[in-house]
Amino acid sequence: MGNIKDRYAIVGVGESERSKNSGTTPLHLALDAARAALNDAGLTAKDIDGVMNYSENDSCTSHQLATYLGVRPKYVKDILGGGSSTEMLIADAIGLIETGQLNTVLIYRSMNGRSGVRMGGGNWDMNMLQNVIEGGSYIIPYGAGAPSQWFGLFASRHMYETGLTKEHLGHVCVSFYEHAQRNPKAFFYGKPLTMEEYLQTPELTSPFNKHDCCLESDEANAIIVTSAERAKDCKSKPVYIMGISARQCISHAHYWSNLSEVASDYVAKDIYQKAGVSPADIQVASIYDCFSWVVLRQLEAYGLAPRGEVGDFVATGNLKMGGRLPTNTAGGMLSEGYTHGMNNVLEIVRQIRHEYGDTDRQVKNCEIGICTGWAGPDIAGAMILRN
Amino acid sequence: MNFAKPIPVKNQDNHPYWDAADRHELVVQKCQSCGEYAHPPGPSCAKCGSSELSWENFGNDINGTVYSFIVSYRAFLPGFQDDLPLIIAIVELEDAPQVKIIGNILDCSPKCVEIGMKVKMTWKQLSDDRAIPQWIQV
Ligand SMILES: [Zn+2]
Numbered sequence: 001m002g003n004i005k006d007r008y009a010i011v012g013v014g015e016s017e018r019s020k021n022s023g024t025t026p027l028h029l030a031l032d033a034a035r036a037a038l039n040d041a042g043l044t045a046k047d048i049d050g051v052m053n054y055s056e057n058d059s060c061t062s063h064q065l066a067t068y069l070g071v072r073p074k075y076v077k078d079i080l081g082g083g084s085s086t087e088m089l090i091a092d093a094i095g096l097i098e099t100g101q102l103n104t105v106l107i108y109r110s111m112n113g114r115s116g117v118r119m120g121g122g123n124w125d126m127n128m129l130q131n132v133i134e135g136g137s138y139i140i141p142y143g144a145g146a147p148s149q150w151f152g153l154f155a156s157r158h159m160y161e162t163g164l165t166k167e168h169l170g171h172v173c174v175s176f177y178e179h180a181q182r183n184p185k186a187f188f189y190g191k192p193l194t195m196e197e198y199l200q201t202p203e204l205t206s207p208f209n210k211h212d213c214c215l216e217s218d219e220a221n222a223i224i225v226t227s228a229e230r231a232k233d234c235k236s237k238p239v240y241i242m243g244i245s246a247r248q249c250i251s252h253a254h255y256w257s258n259l260s261e262v263a264s265d266y267v268a269k270d271i272y273q274k275a276g277v278s279p280a281d282i283q284v285a286s287i288y289d290c291f292s293w294v295v296l297r298q299l300e301a302y303g304l305a306p307r308g309e310v311g312d313f314v315a316t317g318n319l320k321m322g323g324r325l326p327t328n329t330a331g332g333m334l335s336e337g338y339t340h341g342m343n344n345v346l347e348i349v350r351q352i353r354h355e356y357g358d359t360d361r362q363v364k365n366c367e368i369g370i371c372t373g374w375a376g377p378d379i380a381g382a383m384i385l386r387n
Numbered sequence: 388m389n390f391a392k393p394i395p396v397k398n399q400d401n402h403p404y405w406d407a408a409d410r411h412e413l414v415v416q417k418c419q420s421c422g423e424y425a426h427p428p429g430p431s432c433a434k435c436g437s438s439e440l441s442w443e444n445f446g447n448d449i450n451g452t453v454y455s456f457i458v459s460y461r462a463f464l465p466g467f468q469d470d471l472p473l474i475i476a477i478v479e480l481e482d483a484p485q486v487k488i489i490g491n492i493l494d495c496s497p498k499c500v501e502i503g504m505k506v507k508m509t510w511k512q513l514s515d516d517r518a519i520p521q522w523i524q525v
Contacts, residue, residue: 126393135427137395146463157455160502206458257487
């Protein structure tokens, strides 16, 4: 495959209702999101010849979704995956279109993440859990079974090495909650967060309190990817992919042995080279935010703020509207909703299209944005987009 | 309700480690090809892919340094509700700093624990024949 810069575009985005108890199945939610994305693009289901999704065994299949959209696509693909899978599937879709196998691909993530299978879990069989988690017998018997604990171990070490403080974590939360106050569809719309409140909230697992952890929601999101030529026939304003790097792994399976290495460090080099831009050109961001701290570590990895200065960068309001890099402008997974990263993709597409017009939700004159995925320190994906 | 704590599940790749723990000894997998330690152990070396693996016995006098830690105020797994706040730490071995082992620091106030703190390995019986390595402040 040659250089794909600006030759592929996201032409449709859509979502289902968002709730804590959908009262319906992931298939229903996925159908709502898919129809919304088709409507956004001005396409019909017959225009889609590939359907892909990722899940943690908590969704419907691509075949089911296509069936109930009333179409028989050439290609369906279901993968197991979490954060960064959106970028991987977009990269796969581009590869399939580039080789002439497909024309237009719909990618979705659907989950009853609160009322159904919860990532934060509980009620797992302890022996099963040890077998499914890599190196599980070395953490489960020590009470380390929750992502907030694992990410806390990374955060504590990184904060120790770089001088990041609890208050710096708070600036990420406060900034994103502020965005959610302009987004009536956000979970925490109407629930602003002050730094005082943040600092007074008791910790669940140091250094995190509940505000540092992503919420859990029932929802589906969908996006449609096609070639730049076909994008011209769509109703929507296309958002072009300048560069994408999917799932660059770090060098070892047991990532907790080296907390200073994250896959984002490698992805960053790759996407800037492919996109032909530098961090200074980025005007809006969607940074994967399963926990507040991972935003700080990724700002460092993607060169958006130098190591050692990330804390000052967020403390001076740079993640907010009017700041240097408005980030997760719908509220992110900390305060809008949680679909393993895809809701952040929807938002950056809307920002780069200037869909919010003259409202206070629109990042003024943003032309180029970055969107990152993160599946723990070991796997990452990211893309740079432009209008 | 009082739930029992989970006991390490032995499998094809990790059983020498847990068999040694039951004897109150620490063994760590080592690659004969590239010379790196591998922890947690695996079916082959995660650094170079070689299958030539052996086990190095460090005995039962093990010292280390806290590399990172968290304090958990909620029990996310059964069996830990009486241990809160629970300190979970990554400890770097003094004799092999590449090797980092996750464990609890016992009998220590959350206020006392810090990165760089010296700790010593101790073994806790989970049953008559099963034990796990844990850490105490030196
Ligand atoms: Zn090796």
